[in-house]
Amino acid sequence: MADLRIRDARAGDIDALAGLEAASFPGDRIPRASFRRLLVRPSAALRLATSGDALLGYSLLLFRKGSTLARLYSIAVAREARSLGLGRRLMKDAERIARARGCTRLRLEVRADNAAAIRLYEALGYRAFGRHPGYYEDGMEAIRLEREL
Ligand SMILES: CC(C)(COP(=O)(O)OP(=O)(O)OC[C@H]1O[C@@H](n2cnc3c(N)ncnc32)[C@H](O)[C@@H]1OP(=O)(O)O)[C@@H](O)C(=O)NCCC(=O)NCCS
Secondary structure, three states, rough: OOEEEEEEEEHHHHHHHHHHHHHOOOOOOOHHHHHHHHOOOOOOEEEEEEEEEEEEEEEEEEEOOOOOEEEEEEEEHHHOOOOOOOOOOOOOHHHHHHOOOOEEEEEEEEEEOHHHHHHHHHHHHOOOEEEEEEOOOOOOOOOEEEEOO
């Protein structure tokens, strides 16, 4: 991954993003139209990890005016690029962006059965502070995690 880059998403990335979303999540997917809106939303940061023309991952951060709490709404790494440290790099990038916007805490939700993602977040210092029963489309519970930035 010598030519790995992490950058803001652009309109021309929507097809690739929708493809990555479909390949990454069996349900609860972000619709293409939402990605399009998020690109231009000042309260969102949609970041892509690319290698040449290939989209290898993305993260989506949401902010609220007047709040120092940022929310990681989604993150995914393409199957062929997993376990290479890219998820960790996208998280670090998201944290840097949140800090640059004056945020002091980052929160996220994760499926209680998503062991890989939970390990990633815990390794980065995120700690569980609550649960949302029945949060996902299929009824799975969400674990809520938070870290001080
Ligand atoms: C979760 C996800 C983003 C991790 O991305 P990744 O690039 O593979 O993660 P990294 O290579 O940076 O791994 C970082 C740490 O995460 C944990 N981890 C990652 N994949 C793991 C797996 N399959 N099993 C257990 N732990 C895992 C490990 O602690 C790892 O650290 P280590 O390599 O020192 O052991 C990726 O698996 C993914 O896109 N999954 C599908 C979408 C998804 O579930 N997104 C999260 C929604 S909340």
